[in-house]
Amino acid sequence: MLERFNIVGRLSADPDLILTTVDRAVNLARANSLWYLLMGLACCSIELMQTGGPRADIDRFGSLFRATPRQSDLMIVAGTVTLKMAPRLRRLYDQMAEPKYVIAMGSCANCGGPFDLSYSVLRGVDKIIPVDVYLPGCPPRPEALTEALMKVQEKIRNEKYFLKKEA
């Protein structure tokens, strides 16, 4: 089964022996235990809940919601970020442990969306935190959020985690 992920090789001489790299093994574990922070800010959070529910069920990917940033690897910014919320969002992001990832879910988190002309809305969450995956839609369907999660997993699998330069 592990061959499917292209992380192991076997020697025909000794089928019990598994060859892999530390990076690949660790990345497999990291990608399949992405716990996400419940960052539901508006109507997108309803779709976020649906995605965690039994039909879309992103538990299948090892992704569970956490109510605290200190136990989260992934922040799904689901909804409109107001300027009043922006410093709090940044603080929650800072409280997450490295390595951390961000999905900007929906038009509001991407660019302000329908509130582009408003005085109180942040035009895109990437103005305050780095974003890994931009997910369009207003709101995106659970299938789309599942796809975004898989994109993050793909990114993690291809990382050279132990070669990462010190920041």
Place this chain on the structure above:
Amino acid sequence: MDQAKLSEMLRQRLSDAVVSVEDMKNDDTLVVVDKDSLVSVAEFLKNDRDLGFTTLMNHLGVDYRDRMAVIYNLYSARLRKKVTIKAYLDREKPEAPTLEPLFPGVSWYERETYDLFGIRFIGHGNLKRLLLPEDWEGFPLRKDYVYPESYNGIETKRSDLLDAAGAAGDAHV
């Protein structure tokens, strides 16, 4: 009591306090008062045994460009009638007495009106911003509000869409 009778009665009983009383289309009676008699009129409407306007349904602030106004919508379950109290305010220094002692529920409404219009409610127990951050500058629902270019280092410049809409002729009005 029908609407005409109610407005006639209000005209007589409040003759020294109100500016005008008129019937409105939606089974509502508009009572325009001077801001200094706002509290006494509301108190009368609430506590009079025949009227009993004990329910405060809504509270609004309005910017008319040359002046401002506060509006209180009252309802009497006894008469099944609505009354709207309206007081015009000076735009340079918009101040109105609070109705908080009469209707404690209006506290947050008046805070919101202060937040968005900058109308100060004299005697209010906790008059600070309700929705916007406390370090926000200006009052966004005023007609002459200038949109900020940044907030605490976050750029908040609006897109060119606004200019396009302004050229079409409605966004700035």
